[in-house]
Amino acid sequence: MLQISGAPSSSLSTTQIRGIIAAIAAITAVGLSLSASLPLLALTLEYRGVGDTWIGINTAFAGVASIVATPVGPYLARKLGTPQALLISLLIAGVTLPFFFVLENFWAWFPLRLLFHGATTSAFIISEFWINALAPSKHRGFLMGVYATVLALGFTSGPLVLAVAGTTGALPFLLAGAGIIIAALPVLIGFKAAPRIENEATSKLYTFLWIAPAATMAGFTFGAVEQSAISLLPLFGLKVGLTPQAATLLVSAMAAGNMVLQIPLGMLSDRMNRRHLLIYCGAFGLLASLLMIPLSSSFYGICLLLFLWGGVVAGLYTIGLTHLGARFEGANLASANAAFVLMYSIGQLVGPASTGFALSTWGATGLPLLFAGFLGAYVIICLIRGTRLGSAP
Structure with a gap:
């Protein structure tokens, strides 16, 4: 162990x-x-x-x-x-x-x-x-x-x-x-x-994907969704009828939420079960992704939604790292951090390619639907793993 x-x-x-x-x-x-x-x-x-x-x-x-x-x-x-x-x-x-x-x-x-x-x-x-x-x-x-x-x-x-x-x-x-x-x-x-690493990790890097899936898969999910949103939200805006200038502001709304909400979410993670909070963030992101479809007709409505969505979904990164820090130390923590970044990098590769395909196939609704798919899969994985772990943090 x-x-x-x-x-x-x-x-x-x-x-x-x-x-x-x-x-x-x-x-x-x-x-x-x-x-x-x-x-x-x-x-x-x-x-x-x-x-x-x-x-x-x-x-x-x-x-x-x-x-x-x-x-x-x-x-x-x-x-x-x-x-x-x-x-x-x-x-x-x-x-x-x-x-x-x-x-x-x-x-x-x-x-x-x-x-x-x-x-x-x-x-x-x-x-x-x-x-x-x-x-x-x-x-x-x-x-x-x-x-x-x-x-x-x-x-x-x-x-x-x-x-x-x-x-x-x-x-x-x-x-x-x-x-x-x-x-x-x-x-x-x-x-x-600076902290020192005295010994080698007791497990190989990839095993942290199974030991702490709520955290490491949070890295993958956020990497996939964030990179896709930065690259393709303007295209989504054009497809729902926004001007090019207004469409680029969708990314700004998401980025503003990211900056504003990380400290409150981090403080909240100090006061409750972090694995549960990761699930709540994923579930909120799933619901908000689906709400992008009906709210796309309102520029101010979609901007407000993206502000909240961007901040809460970015919490997967912040809380995921915090969760690792609470569980591991020394060489194990360094390897767990590396596994987290590895999954984040894979998400950055997978996300834009699959989201671009979804936009081409299903039009404007493809982007929020794929976001919902990534976040929904994450929530399901956490719930299944959580059932096996019981009340583990």
């Missing part, structure tokens, strides 16, 4: 606070630069005359890189130390990014994607382990909610870099790469506050 335990203390020490702030600051800087680089890379390929299909294939390769790199983060953290592993990941990502501008050969972008997205994946795994390991059980949900909120702000602010630096030339690549390297500063500040 895996060790099940909470954080070492119910209150935050000065060292814990410094370490948590360092990890959150570092990964927020990565998120900001990453959200600037993703559209920048797609636009650069388009400027260079690469076709839409190949741009899509190269972009999807980022998900492949994330899946391949998932076991690397915990391994490096155990072998080198948590802050050392995070610094290496940040350095590789920051140095690699400008080479997308330097190397004009399209095929060279595939190994670059492996390096860049593999390194950023490792950075996310190590940072989330860092925060989870230091957070006391009494405040773990709140702190993960703060992490999710600040990270969402970073992702939202990323495109502002492109607005200032433009989307052509070397400058935006250098700025985004520098943003990732600058993330090393808070890591150095919190270097001595």
Whole structure:
């Protein structure tokens, strides 16, 4: 059996606070630069005359890189130390990014994607382990909610870099790469506050899919739904009769809910059974997905619904990570975090492809119906697993 335990203390020490702030600051800087680089890379390929299909294939390769790199983060953290592993990941990502501008050969972008997205994946795994390991059980949900909120702000602010630096030339690549390297500063500040991994995990990474399915499948479900919504909600808006400008605001409504509701949901998870709360979030997301169909005729109605839907469904990520932190520690927690990110990455690959097919086949209703399908399947899996576990947390 895996060790099940909470954080070492119910209150935050000065060292814990410094370490948590360092990890959150570092990964927020990565998120900001990453959200600037993703559209920048797609636009650069388009400027260079690469076709839409190949741009899509190269972009999807980022998900492949994330899946391949998932076991690397915990391994490096155990072998080198948590802050050392995070610094290496940040350095590789920051140095690699400008080479997308330097190397004009399209095929060279595939190994670059492996390096860049593999390194950023490792950075996310190590940072989330860092925060989870230091957070006391009494405040773990709140702190993960703060992490999710600040990270969402970073992702939202990323495109502002492109607005200032433009989307052509070397400058935006250098700025985004520098943003990732600058993330090393808070890591150095919190270097001595980082958690250590003393031993190897007692179970292999994939076994956490069976040990903690409510959490790991939450990662898959949120990855599939979030990526599909970001990519295809504007198309859904056009199909229900909205103007292009109004259709893009649907994503903004969803993102606003994500930012506003994570701290309240995290605090709620500190006061109730987290597995139950994950089921409630999935069930609400299922119902709200179905309500998108009748409410699509009202712009303000669909925006309000997407605000609530986006925030509650994003709770799958926040509460899922919190649930893992409450159950595991040390190397097991690092591996559980890696399994969570692995499932999130697979969801990001599966979601947009299947949702795009649903939109093509069933029209506007295809998007909410597929969202309902993902969320409904998640709820069923949790209920079945919960029946076998009884009252386990």
